[in-house]
Amino acid sequence: MARTAETKPSDWAKPAFLALSCVGFVSSAHAAVDAANDTAEADAADRPEVVVTGRHDDKPANVKLTAPLIDTPRSITILPETLIKDTGSASLVDALRTVPGITFGAAEGGNPIGDRPFIRGFDSQGSTYVDGVRDIGAQTREVFAIEQIEVVKGSDSVLGGRGSAGGTLNIVSKLPKLADFARGDVSYGNADYKRATIDVNHKLNDIIAVRVEGMWHDQDVAGRDAIWQKRWGIAPSITIGLGTPTRLTASYYHLHSNELPDSGLPYGYVCSATVCNAPAGDFVLSEPVHHVTTKGGITGTVPYSTFYGLKDRDFRKSNTDQFTMRAEHDFGSDIMLRNTARFSHTWQGYSFLLPDDSTGNVIGTTTTNATTGGVTQYTNGGYVWRRANTRAGVTNTLINQTDLTAKFDTGPLKHSVATGVEFSSEDAHRGTYVMATGSTISPRCNSNTIARYYCTSLFAPNPNDPWVNYASDTSSVPTPVVRSPGYGDIFNKGITRAAYLFDTVSFGDWLIANVGARYDDFTSTVRPGRATVTAPSIELRRRDRDWSYQAGLVAKPTRNSSLYVSYATSVTPPNSLLGEGSEQNSVGTTVTPLLDQLKPEKTKSLEAGAKADILGERLSLTAAVFRTESSNARVSIDANTVAFIGKKQVEGFELGFNGRIAKGWTIFGGYSYLDAKIKEAGLSALTAAAVPGQAAKTVYVPSINNGKRFPQTAKDSFTAWTTYETNAFSIGGGAFYTSRVFGGYSDNRTATQNAAGVVTINPATTILARSIPSYWRFDARASYKLDKHIELSVNAQNLTNKRYFNQAYASHYASVAPGRTVFGTLSVDY
Template identity: 40%
Template sequence: MDRRLNPIAATLLAAFAMPVALQQSACAQTAQASETALPEVTVRDSAEAPYKTEKAASPKFTAPLLETPKSITVIPAEVIQQTGATSLVEALRTTPGITFGAGEGGNPIGDRPFIRGYDAGANTFVDGVRDTGSQTREIFDIEAVEVVKGSDGAFGGRGAAGGSVNLITKAPKKENFSSANIGVGTDNYKRAAVDGNYLLGDNAAIRLNAMVHDANVPGRGQVDVSRWGFAPSLKLGLNSPTSVILSYYHMQSDDLPDYSTPYKNSGAGRTKANPDAPVNVGRQFYGLTGRDFRKTQADIGTVQVQHDFGDSLVFSNTTRYGRSTNNYIVTNPDDSAGNVANGKLWRSSKNRDASTETATNQANLSGKFATGSVKHSFSTGLEISREQTSVGGYALLPASGVSGRPCNTAAFASGDCTSLNNPNPSDKWSGTILRSPTVTQTTTNTRSVYAFDTLELSKQWLANLGLRYDSYSTTASTPAYIRTVPNGNGQGANAVGATVPGVTVKNDANFWNYQAALIYKLTPDASVYGSYSTASTPSGVSTGDGSDNISAANQNLAPERSHTYEIGTKWDVLHKKLSLTAAVFRTEKNNARVPIDANTVATAGKQKVDGLELGIAGNLTDKWQVFGGYTYLDSALVDNGSFGTNAANNGNQFPNTAKNSFSLWSTYQVLPKLTVGGGAFYMSHVFGNAANTLYVPSYTRFDAMASYVLNRHVTLQLNVQNLTNKLYYDQGYAAHYAHQAPARSAVLSANLVF
């Protein structure tokens, strides 16, 4: 692949150099030069522990992490940078207990993390604001990623049965700095990112971030990713009680999507005792370069106002409007028609053209007070949001005109079929692409109020309480339309020209969520806790652009309710430079949605997850840093209802849930200018479906890193991802295919400081 950089992105990067030069010139002529002088290269101060975080960014957390009775992992900027992560998926790899679901059917291509066994695709937040809409998120404007585990309804609202993800963006700071990262690597990897912060007088600052990225996917032939983005922000009142931050985020991509590898046996012989893995064909790519595409775009504007009244009383308000789009046609390596067993493959297709608009306002008041001898740290607030998603797509008509998807001579000639072992991505596909007349618009309105309080009962005992109320309403409408392509038998209502009636479904729900915990301080730097928390998942939680959409079957159901019981301990050791955490937990859902007949769904199922989680973050010595953990998840679909074959799934492991997962990233400063590091990541096998008849095997992946400081301006960094070139799968779908992870790659980057 030899693309030129997007001209708009190239212009942004060039323009970025102008304020850098102006800043250097100004610093040379003012008395503030000493404040902006570049630091000399020194060994890291022993008091620093960049992998360790003291407090979560969200004001809803009313205590430091040591005293927060919940499993929370904060992935800091240092880990993101050292691991060479460029996307949210890559950043989350450093945290165990998270797997990823594939996009197919009603599940769009995009970020779909599973936390402790539950889909959290609709529970991704940016600076505490729900980020609705299917996306593949970049990290060029991300300072840190916070992962909250366990039922999280009191903090995040709807959904969040297993937890949520919060992205912390880069905001203006009280210092001048300019930096850039320029990288080249294998598989035509090219990336440039810039980050600058400039003081505008004594009370304002502007921060500019921009990125352009172009690369092939290692080991995936013609699969490529190309994206660019920029994110300016302005802070007024930098040193005043009242401050305002105005920010804007834009990112767009133009990729060739990849559904990777079919399962073997085409469904024949699949049982729990003999489940199917992906077919053993190496790193074949079955897509069509002349047909497949994926284009996305995200635009987010935010206004944040904060006022400090003094005496720890702070009011903040966030207003945000965002719009994201996800438009694609992707080849689905179809395993349903018996072709795979015969060395052939039908190139089915999946497609989507979706746009999501979100308007949100959040107001929060936090502070401290005392009632007698009890000290309180509280946070209370109000959230109002409106989310609207429009989902359409395409109708792809095979030129072969065959039905039943047989890979015959006509299907090979039209490009609808290919060889399982020797596919040609350049095959000419001679079918027809039409815009689908079916467009569904889903609108979700939410009104929420919450309150949290950490009560210091004594020096040793603390209590943590949280309460949230949500008023939730969602409506999905598909207008009537004229059928332009035949469906089913192609007769009557299925015939071309037939009028398909419109459909409207709706769900209104009001629900409370709680959390309560007791914390005991063993020492000032160690605590143990017991906690209880809940989450509520109403129908249509993904607002039409995810795995949980509203339908006629579920529109009248009450929300599913999840409960998490957790006992844990947190320790800051080695002079507070290293954080150690451990927790055991159970999450239960006693009213899971299950079908009770062909047309009816009821909240009558049961699910549970028992688990253990261990975490480590910080410095073992002044030169040795570690970040990682281990998660054990014993998941069970306890009761799936009696309809059809569902009862046969009772006791099965959750789909997309690994029983054992482990991650460890570690670096060591060998010399004052040389740091080496590496990562080990293990995931046990993951089932793709509730029947546990499809799975992706376990894997262990290793990464390596070395960085060398040339001078105070330039540091070189080499990252080798998937060091052993392991062929493994990171997503398994409930039918058809498993997604193959990238092969080995190497990237050499220069980190520049101006």
């Protein structure tokens, strides 16, 4: 690890290297059977069958998973294209609601409304992959070009590299096949829902095929005022050598998004050492506002549709471009060499509203307002500060992965081996947009800030308010919103060099061992922004070299069942997300002793489970119990010291079901229980104000997070989707349950001192827990085939129009889920 006082332009400008290693993470779980094909063929009901996107095969496509799914000692779920389509999913978040044990968190800075999945309680934003290649750029992912989505749960840095404490997501792209087909869907529904997709595959000759997917999407959001979303995308690809030992695939993916972003409703209460308007109590829940009585005595209802943003100010635009080249060669039937190279570019710009409660302006802190110098301070509640978080950022990634897989015997032992190497260069830089929003004024809401639309009514905000940007919060000179100067941007760069080896060893027909190891050499560099163009630049750098492991034993009572135990680890080095998400262990932006104190966070998982394929191998059942422990988490000790004593622990179990239970009747889903606790969260700072003869003092007390449940994590979650088809008609539906989710915790402990400098800690009278309530959601679908090529379907999402919250931020706000959305779809398939 080294620090330098000057920027090294050559380090940032030189091209990143191409690398080697594998596509990965296809971890299928005997995906839901294609009911339409089953009923179309009379003999299909009695035929043993496991269908994974057209492959009648029970072996995962991820070459790092070196055994069939039933013999792999991990919890793995796959979402096939048919299930994504049947549920009416249009985004990754939509699709993953069918998987228990996954929640989505809200954020504030780097990725406030992009994908932020939590798997088994751990943030997995940085552990999302496309065709086995890490995809770190903050974005909201589409599904139009997705063949399937695979979820691997438990610590698995050994599979994907840094991070992966709770699990990984791998998105598998649609690629050319040796066939001619064309599929198109056109949808229309309430809230002006409009969507069109197309998927065309053409076989040019016996070994070459091309495929193109396209999408256009435009909608308002049901049950939300003013919110709209627009996007379009295209994904062409070509493969040369299909059906031969040597294959070359080139593909491109582009997605453009443009939307008015939505951050939902503010929490009611705030509680800190400086302001606390919550009732006294050991565990007071602060939920998003609905029925409200302010400190000033005003009682009212905040509709779930309420939007506090500004149409003239708020926006979010993004572009994603990915170029991929994959070469494969089979050396006979048992050895394959594959190389995958990808360049990705993601750009995102936004002004994202946070309906802020930080100074107690929602409920209020006083019963009456005060007026000073003609300015009325609205401290008795009923107002929301329209805080704006902004960003303009770019992420570029160049990755090359090479895999070699082989099968061979050593005496009586049968081996299935995968080995490979990876080289990658990832860089991200980000700035902001310059705008005045009242951030320098406290309390936030007064007669002046209301006149400038910095603050608005809690009960009746107007998104059409004619907001104007001024040179400052107190200036009367209008000025355009511009991007911050480039010299103020923060640059992050990550270089990864890695190698791995996996082996599945079969000891006859009844016992299997699964082992794997990965070595990562990760160098992270940060170049902080400068206050002026002439200010000197600095560069902060550290290098982490870490090993990850996995090991498992599988017993085979029968050919179609297994019992297993497994152990796996993960390592999350500092600055893993390169500033593209919530970075709990950042390198920082100043030269301090902290840089030398940093350590990677480490996680280990123990799991035991059982898998069985029953009903002629048409229905897959899974069960697992697990324990995940995270150590070396970064916590504060004092103003200049951090310690790596933070600990988190998750214990739980999962049940899964997937497949066909009768002719024409399929089912998919499961249940997850997570007992997730923060064991050690370090210390928090309190300031004892100055008194005569004594300067202000800072003291440290145990963090309020000690012993609390993980934020962004549901203890109980259940999902089920089922479809029944007879002849040309099918009907299906889903039930989804998520228990209470907490966003964060706070209290009102204070510190005071006397004239002798003796500091007294005053105990909290209120411990506040920001949270969103549990909810059930129900969906439904019906379809009718006019003939073998044309189908009409209707989806009803959130059938009962349940008004619920689907994301809880640590403070300020919680996101509101869409209301009932009903849309019809015309599908044509040739």
